[in-house]
Amino acid sequence: MNDSQLMAAARAVRDRAYVPYSNFKVGAAIRTESGAVYSGCNVENVAYPEGTCAEAGAIAAMAAAGEYRIAEVAVIADSPAPVPPCGGCRQKLKEFAAGDVRVTMATTAGETLTMTVAELLPGAFTAAHMEAE
Template identity: 70%
Template sequence: MAGDLRQRAMDVRTQAYAPYSKFKVGAALRGANGEVYVGCNVENAAYPQGTCAEAGAIAAMVAAGETVIKEVYVIAGSAIPVPPCGGCRQKLAEFSAGDVPVTMATVNGTEQHTTLSKLLPGAFDAGFLEG
């Protein structure tokens, strides 16, 4: 099933807006409903104001009314697979169970497979907010 996610992430990666770093990233998420949501990184001259590909895909998913991620695929034009940044790991954890598969890939076909809980052990969640 990850094959369709790979293709969707590859396709959206070409739309990334990365004029400063030239580092384009694409992400594809499968929701509980089976739909695939995509996002690409969007840079800004004020670097902290950019948006990661994973965050864009999450926003598209939520905008479509879905709130559960069942699978994650992230692809970049790097020599080795690049994991989601710390902030995106936390964003993914908001909508995913720990056993959700995460595939990190390069455009040349190298893949690394893991789970969300391995990427973000001890994730902060809503349970900590209960009094």
């Protein structure tokens, strides 16, 4: 799967987002090291902040399928500039992705910005921080 196909998967799932409060649809697609693609969309809830981000939905689908290593990420939203994952999703992505994994963020108009997981979350908290000396 190439970059444009991964973004197309994110775009397709974005259309299914449940956003009756913000009307801000986001779609995400993850390609794993095996080549499989998992997607997710944001799902809002009237009891803020109980909604689910698109990236978190894609990660949940990936884990539900028994996969745990992200190779690439695509995120798309209808915004003036590419929208980066929120802080919580950056940490979630880091849990399953090496620092050099690319995250391509796009607008529905076609503008893109690509960063690595390490660029999005410098100084990430990892399991190594919990190891006893």
